[in-house]
Amino acid sequence: MRDPRVNELARLLVTHSMKVKPGENVLIDLFGEKEELARALIAEVYRAGGFPFYQVNRDALLRAQLLETTEEHMELLARFDYERMKAMDCYVAIRGRENINELADVPSDRMKIYAERYNHRVHEERVNNTRWVVLRYPNPSMAQLAGTSTEGFEDFFFNVCNVDYGRMGKGMKPLVERMEKTDRVHIKGPGTDLTFSIKGLPAIPCAGENNIPDGEVFTAPVRDSVNGVLTYNTATVYQGTKFDHIHLEFKDGKIVKATSNETEKLNKILDTDEGARYIGEFSLGLNPHIQHPMLDTLFDEKINGSFHFTPGKAYEECNNGNKSAIHWDIVNIQRSDYGGGEIYFDGELIRKDGLFVVPDLEPLNPENL
Known part of the structure; x- marks a missing residue:
């Protein structure tokens, strides 16, 4: 049976x-x-x-x-x-x-x-x-x-x-509204100090329509606006190879330096085409039941208290103009047990150590989902 x-x-x-x-x-x-x-x-x-x-x-x-x-x-x-x-x-x-x-x-x-x-x-x-x-x-x-x-x-x-995706979808609406009003995003954390604009780009709530499990709201950076450094604190498997300790440096949207445990393979992937060195997606992970990475993107990108910042192609529904054969979701977890971190929208702190700290977004914290 x-x-x-x-x-x-x-x-x-x-x-x-x-x-x-x-x-x-x-x-x-x-x-x-x-x-x-x-x-x-x-x-x-x-x-x-x-x-x-x-x-x-x-x-x-x-x-x-x-x-x-x-x-x-x-x-x-x-x-x-x-x-x-x-x-x-x-x-x-x-x-x-x-x-x-x-x-x-x-x-x-x-x-x-x-x-x-x-x-x-x-x-x-x-x-x-x-x-x-x-x-x-x-x-x-x-x-x-x-x-x-x-x-x-x-x-x-x-x-x-099998979470309550209806409830999750309702909780996402204030985050969508905030993201669509935001110009500058600033992300800080261990090895990370990153700024970019999301002005004029839509925010897309994901509550069980395209991925299962689900739980994220994504947008994309203005293609040439990304500057600073980003150190991912989770491993990722791409094209059959495990990458860890990925560190990226950006200038005017482009990844100008990339290192990891597999630096040569990493750079070969980023050299697939011009768009592979630009970012096609920025997303906040929200699934209350996913706590830790397991080297599987569909789970890891939904980890609560995480974000992913994706080299490669932008999705059609949130198109910042970046085209590529690559779309590589790589995750950073900002909860305190992973070193913490902060996200600011137009100078306002909206998430600290993986938890939303503004009242309209608190329904998306794990205890409320």
């Missing part, structure tokens, strides 16, 4: 996140081997009157494919998958990878071809023209990253995924 929490999650994805309507095409994109959520989603899509489609991905096969790929090969693959994506009204990705480092030894020039010739084209279409949602799915590998038992991680997963 299927875990009833799986059915509840499938229903949330179909009715709340994608809002599937009769006659719509829904692509279920499964990464990994655990199929129970995909089966539940097929049933829920039918129940909503839609037509489910599915595809199954294996990272070990993707690695074998990328090791000898060419631009012509990736363009051909992208052409096929682009046409399929165009026919979809909704898209859901279930990412339950068994080994997050499976692509670590794929040469950087092949990863660049994959990012530019395939991912950028196919998933640009998904982002701009379908209702989409992306989520992880629990497995022993993820439990190991989180430092828990598999059963303990499953309990954590369903807890953070």
Whole structure:
């Protein structure tokens, strides 16, 4: 018998996140081997009157494919998958990878071809023209990253995924209003003294529509306005490599110096194209149940008391003009147990040590969600 929490999650994805309507095409994109959520989603899509489609991905096969790929090969693959994506009204990705480092030894020039010739084209279409949602799915590998038992991680997963997104969305409205009135942002913390403008750019609340788990409000900096230094205090895995102690220096929007435990690989990624050295997203993490990083972006970027500052492409709904094949959400946690920090909007302190300190934003503190 299927875990009833799986059915509840499938229903949330179909009715709340994608809002599937009769006659719509829904692509279920499964990464990994655990199929129970995909089966539940097929049933829920039918129940909503839609037509489910599915595809199954294996990272070990993707690695074998990328090791000898060419631009012509990736363009051909992208052409096929682009046409399929165009026919979809909704898209859901279930990412339950068994080994997050499976692509670590794929040469950087092949990863660049994959990012530019395939991912950028196919998933640009998904982002701009379908209702989409992306989520992880629990497995022993993820439990190991989180430092828990598999059963303990499953309990954590369903807890953070099935929060009251309606309540969260209401609490986000004052933050959206403040961000859309703000010009200058100043972020301070250990190894960090960063200033930039968000004037004229929209703030987007995320309460379960595109990511599960969810809980963030994002905008983007004015492209050339970022100055100062930023030291991230969480590790991140990107293109199969683990990066830690990332330190970035900015001048007039551009990353002019970047170091980490993998400085050479870091700079190769940032040299993918011109836009990779500029910032496409600034976001505040708000999920009350996510406390610590686990090397998984969809969880880590929602950590309460955190922010992420993203090299690469801006989202269409908050477009600061930055284009890139890269979009790399890297997280800094400002709670006191991670060293603390402050965020100012136009000179006013709005968050200190991960907690909002102005009355209209206090409903977003963890104890109120």
